[in-house]
Amino acid sequence: MNKPLASPEQEPCPVCGRAKPRADKNRGPCARETPKNNRMNEDIDNFLTGQLAHWPTAQHNYAALSRVRVKTLDVDGTAFRVQCNPARIVSSAARVDERSIRQRACFLCAANRPAEQEAIRALEGRYDILVNPFPIFPRHLTLAATDHMPQRIAPRLADLLCLARMLPGYTLFYNGPRCGASAPDHAHFQAGSRGFLPIETQWTSLPAERLGGCGHSSLYGLNGDLRRPLVIDTADEAEAAALFHAVCQALPVPPGHAEPMLNLLCWYDTPHWVLILFPRRRHRPSCYDAPGDGRLLCSPASVDMGGVFILPMEKDFERINAADLRQILSEVCPSAADFDELKQRIRSAWAASTSNPLLKEIP
Ligand SMILES: [Zn+2]
Numbered sequence: 001m002n003k004p005l006a007s008p009e010q011e012p013c014p015v016c017g018r019a020k021p022r023a024d025k026n027r028g029p030c031a032r033e034t035p036k037n038n039r040m041n042e043d044i045d046n047f048l049t050g051q052l053a054h055w056p057t058a059q060h061n062y063a064a065l066s067r068v069r070v071k072t073l074d075v076d077g078t079a080f081r082v083q084c085n086p087a088r089i090v091s092s093a094a095r096v097d098e099r100s101i102r103q104r105a106c107f108l109c110a111a112n113r114p115a116e117q118e119a120i121r122a123l124e125g126r127y128d129i130l131v132n133p134f135p136i137f138p139r140h141l142t143l144a145a146t147d148h149m150p151q152r153i154a155p156r157l158a159d160l161l162c163l164a165r166m167l168p169g170y171t172l173f174y175n176g177p178r179c180g181a182s183a184p185d186h187a188h189f190q191a192g193s194r195g196f197l198p199i200e201t202q203w204t205s206l207p208a209e210r211l212g213g214c215g216h217s218s219l220y221g222l223n224g225d226l227r228r229p230l231v232i233d234t235a236d237e238a239e240a241a242a243l244f245h246a247v248c249q250a251l252p253v254p255p256g257h258a259e260p261m262l263n264l265l266c267w268y269d270t271p272h273w274v275l276i277l278f279p280r281r282r283h284r285p286s287c288y289d290a291p292g293d294g295r296l297l298c299s300p301a302s303v304d305m306g307g308v309f310i311l312p313m314e315k316d317f318e319r320i321n322a323a324d325l326r327q328i329l330s331e332v333c334p335s336a337a338d339f340d341e342l343k344q345r346i347r348s349a350w351a352a353s354t355s356n357p358l359l360k361e362i363p
Pocket of ligand 1: 106107108109147
């Protein structure tokens with residue numbers, strides 16, 4: 001009598017702990033469904049069109065987006081765009097301290113959303129795809145967990161990869177609970193039109209220092225950029241999870257925080273994901289609270305790190321210059337010395353993790 005095959009549940013991924021479907025044995029643990037990419041892009045486009053037709057707030061803000069003022073600033077050879085976007089005051093000036101969060105109704109929970117806001121269910125009902133009514137991108141979505149759970153990246157990295165594969169026309173992003181998320185109490189990603197953020201193309205021309213990798217994946221530190229980006233270029237979800245874990249092991253977790261401070265971008269070009277991770281040492285720069293004329297309402301998150309700074313105040317947009325941006329980045333991103341130390345810790349964390357027999361280091 002043949003031995004019965006083990007059920008998928010009996011074979012958890014040794015890296016991320018999720019059930020690993022037998023048919024996907026060589027594809028990593030998280031290929032839970034085959035997305036119908038073209039159909040999904042079409043569905044989302046129709047969804048956005050429908051929402052703009054029936055939701056006055058979204059309609060007004062998307063129409064205003066086509067008229068926003070934009071300027072380009074060169075910071076040490078890197079081009080940044082600055083977008084003057086008054087509708088984003090809701091995010092830039094959001095109070096995200098614990099008390100304020102407790103006292104407000106969560107705007108990502110279905111029960112509290114505007115009556116006009118509709119949703120497309122994704123990932124077996126665990127996420128709602130929503131139109132973001134305060135857009136930065138020509139197409140701007142919020143991907144909200146259907147449960148009210150805190151914003152955390154480690155347990156949701158696999159979801160981010162799945163959602164990025166489902167939405168090839170988009171760059172997805174994650175703002176840490178203390179790094180720009182205006183709903184730190186409700187897990188969510190956002191997604192914006194691909195090709196909008198300068199970093200999507202800039203990163204390939206920055207000097208890349210390989211910090212680790214295995215079969216289908218590499219992890220790099222990008223040098224010569226004030227944002228100190230780290231990049232995971234991967235064709236395998238389990239390897240991506242292992243590399244991301246090594247980075248998180250190496251990053252400090254400040255007292256009182258639940259995870260390292262970071263912003264994360266992710267997009268999918270068959271068969272590769274690119275994840276760009278920006279370690280942060282501070283959420284808001286000193287100019288955010290500066291008195292008088294020194295005040296600049298600038299609250300950097302993933303989009304700003306991606307190369308498009310969002311300023312809701314017209315007077316701030318008028319006066320901001322390259323020196324201001326350089327100062328802001330130097331305050332919210334690691335210093336060059338801290339980045340060197342971080343890269344060394346990542347190498348060590350990765351070397352320690354490669355004792356896992358599934359992840360052989362390729363010299
Ligand atoms: Zn909620």
